[in-house]
Amino acid sequence: MGADWGYAPAPESADHFKLKDHYGLFIGGKFVPAVSGKRFKTINPANEKVIAEVADGGEKDVDKAVKTARAAYDKVWRKLSGRERGKYLYRIARIIQERSRELAVVESMDGGKPIRESRDVDIPLAAAHFFYHAGWADKLGYAFPGKSVSPIGVAGQIIPWNFPLLMVAWKVAPALACGNTVVLKPAETTPLTALLFAEICQEAGLPEGVFSLVTGAGATGAALVNHPGLNKVAFTGSTEVGKLIQKSLAGRGTKLTLELGGKAAHIIFEDATIDQAVEGIINGIYFNQGHVCCAGSRLLVQESVEEEVVTKLKARMETLMVGDPLDKNTDIGAINSKAQCDRIRDYLKIGEEEGAELFQTQCSVPEKGYWIRPSFFTKVAQSHRIVQEEIFGPVLAIQSFRTLNEALEKANNTPYGLSGGVWTDKGAKIFKVTRGIRAGVIWANTFNKFDPTSPFGGYKESGYGREGGRHGLRPYVELS
Amino acid sequence: MSTISTLSSRFNIPSHPVDEVGIKERVARLATRSIKKFSKVEGLKLALSMVDLTTLEGADTPGRVRQLCTKAIHLHSGRSDLPMVAAVCVYPTMVRVAREALKGTPIKVAAVATAFPSGMNPLAVKLEDTRYAVGEGAHEIDMVISRGDFLRGDYARVADEIAEVKKACGKAHLKVILETGELGTLDRVRLASDIAMEAGADFIKTSTGKIQPAATPEVVLVMLQAISDFFRKTGKKIGMKPAGGIANAKAALNLLVMVREVLGPAWLNPDLFRIGASKLPNDILMQLEKERTGVYQGGDYFSND
Numbered sequence: 001m002g003a004d005w006g007y008a009p010a011p012e013s014a015d016h017f018k019l020k021d022h023y024g025l026f027i028g029g030k031f032v033p034a035v036s037g038k039r040f041k042t043i044n045p046a047n048e049k050v051i052a053e054v055a056d057g058g059e060k061d062v063d064k065a066v067k068t069a070r071a072a073y074d075k076v077w078r079k080l081s082g083r084e085r086g087k088y089l090y091r092i093a094r095i096i097q098e099r100s101r102e103l104a105v106v107e108s109m110d111g112g113k114p115i116r117e118s119r120d121v122d123i124p125l126a127a128a129h130f131f132y133h134a135g136w137a138d139k140l141g142y143a144f145p146g147k148s149v150s151p152i153g154v155a156g157q158i159i160p161w162n163f164p165l166l167m168v169a170w171k172v173a174p175a176l177a178c179g180n181t182v183v184l185k186p187a188e189t190t191p192l193t194a195l196l197f198a199e200i201c202q203e204a205g206l207p208e209g210v211f212s213l214v215t216g217a218g219a220t221g222a223a224l225v226n227h228p229g230l231n232k233v234a235f236t237g238s239t240e241v242g243k244l245i246q247k248s249l250a251g252r253g254t255k256l257t258l259e260l261g262g263k264a265a266h267i268i269f270e271d272a273t274i275d276q277a278v279e280g281i282i283n284g285i286y287f288n289q290g291h292v293c294c295a296g297s298r299l300l301v302q303e304s305v306e307e308e309v310v311t312k313l314k315a316r317m318e319t320l321m322v323g324d325p326l327d328k329n330t331d332i333g334a335i336n337s338k339a340q341c342d343r344i345r346d347y348l349k350i351g352e353e354e355g356a357e358l359f360q361t362q363c364s365v366p367e368k369g370y371w372i373r374p375s376f377f378t379k380v381a382q383s384h385r386i387v388q389e390e391i392f393g394p395v396l397a398i399q400s401f402r403t404l405n406e407a408l409e410k411a412n413n414t415p416y417g418l419s420g421g422v423w424t425d426k427g428a429k430i431f432k433v434t435r436g437i438r439a440g441v442i443w444a445n446t447f448n449k450f451d452p453t454s455p456f457g458g459y460k461e462s463g464y465g466r467e468g469g470r471h472g473l474r475p476y477v478e479l480s
Numbered sequence: 481m482s483t484i485s486t487l488s489s490r491f492n493i494p495s496h497p498v499d500e501v502g503i504k505e506r507v508a509r510l511a512t513r514s515i516k517k518f519s520k521v522e523g524l525k526l527a528l529s530m531v532d533l534t535t536l537e538g539a540d541t542p543g544r545v546r547q548l549c550t551k552a553i554h555l556h557s558g559r560s561d562l563p564m565v566a567a568v569c570v571y572p573t574m575v576r577v578a579r580e581a582l583k584g585t586p587i588k589v590a591a592v593a594t595a596f597p598s599g600m601n602p603l604a605v606k607l608e609d610t611r612y613a614v615g616e617g618a619h620e621i622d623m624v625i626s627r628g629d630f631l632r633g634d635y636a637r638v639a640d641e642i643a644e645v646k647k648a649c650g651k652a653h654l655k656v657i658l659e660t661g662e663l664g665t666l667d668r669v670r671l672a673s674d675i676a677m678e679a680g681a682d683f684i685k686t687s688t689g690k691i692q693p694a695a696t697p698e699v700v701l702v703m704l705q706a707i708s709d710f711f712r713k714t715g716k717k718i719g720m721k722p723a724g725g726i727a728n729a730k731a732a733l734n735l736l737v738m739v740r741e742v743l744g745p746a747w748l749n750p751d752l753f754r755i756g757a758s759k760l761p762n763d764i765l766m767q768l769e770k771e772r773t774g775v776y777q778g779g780d781y782f783s784n785d
Binding site (some may be wrong): 275319 | 496497498499501502503505512513514515516518519520522525545571601705712736740741744745746749753774
């Protein structure tokens with residue numbers, strides 16, 4: 001009787017709200033069609049069904065948005081006291097909380113992430129970012145003691161598809177808190193929660209033009225970056241695109257922050273709490289289908305516990321439930337897009353061709369939609385592409401090490417430097433490792449923990465500039 | 481005996497370190513599993529079949545024990561689709577009464593022994609206590625470890641005592657109660673679990689029910705992980721029995737989720753998983769009746785035994 005006891009489907013309902021058939025661009029406080037009249041479809045990656053059509057913004061739309069943002073900056077937002085700006089941010093934060101269920105469901109529908117994560121991580125953190133920065137709005141002088149603080153102007157922001165609404169919050173909240181206005185371009189596969197966010201700005205009565213949204217694909221992003229009216233560009237996404245943006249901004253005097261890829265080392269020492277470390281590995285690489293720039297995608301295990309860790313990891317992975325993102329019991333949802341799914345499949349093939357050994361869980365996956373079973377490679381070498389390159393999927397590369405120095409050497413031997421993790425029961429070892437790894441964020445005895453008060457950002461090809469905390473205000477202010 | 485002493489001399493804290501923050505996080509994640517519809521009904525019936533229906537009061541009478549045994553066989557009038565509970569758990573002097581009342585059923589009789597609940601008696605008395613209960617017909621013995629010895633760091637003595645009680649049990653199954661509420665840290669819970677299993681426990685059990693906190697999800701998770709490691713190492717499946725404070729259906733379902741995801745479905749049967757409880761069955765019955773009829777019924781429609 002007990003052996004086959006399992007969980008019945010527990011789908012979160014999607015009938016408590018209604019999405020529109022199509023959405024316009026959000027410019028000057030109003031939804032407007034693209035000048036070209038063009039639209040693109042956004043689909044649910046879990047069933048390949050079209051959810052809505054979204055305006056495809058072009059150069060003219062971007063130009064309009066930037067000019068409105070400039071006007072709003074000059075006439076309204078920069079003149080407003082910090083306390084007044086803070087009120088709007090608090091209001092936005094509260095409306096995000098009020099509409100959290102709707103936002104969570106839409107986030108899971110549009111992006112494929114499990115409702116457990118959008119409900120418990122993405123949406124609450126997005127609200128927290130607005131609350132946190134609302135608090136800073138009238139206290140900027142305390143953030144930078146002895147300096148006179150002023151905003152920088154109009155910010156163009158481009159965000160990725162892995163945490164659509166959360167990235168809106170990371171970008172928009174500090175910019176507005178510091179007195180800047182914003183033109184944002186969300187990723188083309190996940191524009192819906194950003195559009196709902198635009199509705200929230202309307203609902204909050206945010207002055208027209210302070211926040212504008214131009215949806216579209218890479219060309220729209222390029223139009224935004226190349227617009228001469230920007231004082232600041234903030235980009236989160238691939239290293240490849242980040243480099244292009246840096247080139248196009250060269251010599252223009254436009255400030256830039258980049259939050260790019262990563263290939264984090266997750267180091268497990270033999271004296272670690274193994275069961276919890278295994279849980280940390282799961283959170284590190286299979287959280288959000290591995291679509292996380294700071295994912296712990298390289299596992300470094302001390303050789304004496306390698307077998308134990310791998311055995312336990314396999315057992316734990318078999319309990320991961322892959323499937324309908326709206327099911328409350330789903331652990332791993334759909335891969336965000338067909339393109340990304342193909343890319344991950346390519347890497348799985350590359351890994352095997354390079355001679356690594358692939359393990360994938362046995363779970364069944366739905367027929368429609370884009371799915372990758374939780375996977376890892378053993379017998380990998382430092383020179384393998386699956387160790388060097390960011391896969392951005394639920395694929396882990398496992399290596400072993402003997403000494404602490406060897407672990408550090410392997411951990412740092414990467415073009416990236418965004419995050420890292422260490423598991424040991426010894427406090428001194430934690431400090432030694434965290435000082436030894438060149439990465440912006442390092443977690444000890446946990447992984448993938450985020451908080452608005454904690455700065456986030458990278459070294460090397462993982463970009464520069466910080467988001468969150470007092471450090472995250474710096475890119476959005478002029479100090480004198 | 482000497483082999484056990486040598487064996488146990490290697491025990492120390494932490495045997496396998498446990499991170500409390502990590503355990504809490506895992507517990508919280510396991511608690512988000514949504515158990516609805518048929519899996520709820522099936523799960524609740526499964527939980528009923530795993531209950532060690534318990535009465536451990538100074539005021540217990542033969543009549544009361546008989547009444548409890550009747551409930552164990554027949555949980556709710558008008559429902560023939562319910563399982564019997566796994567066992568009835570009583571003090572040694574009530575074993576004979578329970579055996580008599582349960583004659584002809586597969587329900588086991590478990591007796592608490594070894595100077596339950598404190599364990600504050602010499603080994604000879606504990607062994608005699610155990611032999612008496614077995615002699616009266618107990619199928620299972622629920623012993624307590626000597627927390628005094630354990631907290632003092634005399635792990636060898638704790639292990640030896642368990643091994644001796646195991647011998648005194650003969651064919652009876654031995655459940656070792658760690659009384660986790662008195663151990664203080666999860667590291668100690670883990671160590672006590674390891675010692676009990678190495679020394680011959682068939683089951684490890686959280687609590688006597690006389691001390692709070694008792695079977696917290698954190699403690700249960702740590703013990704389940706210890707069982708999993710022991711199985712990996714030895715191939716032996718040790719049973720688990722949370723007891724104390726498990727009073728509602730939701731907590732019971734949550735326990736099943738933990739067992740399923742930590743140890744696997746092979747442990748989801750009364751031979752390897754028990755829930756020590758007195759009030760739990762009625763709450764489960766209430767939920768099952770709600771699933772059947774669509775409405776909740778008042779407490780007076782369920783027998784208190």
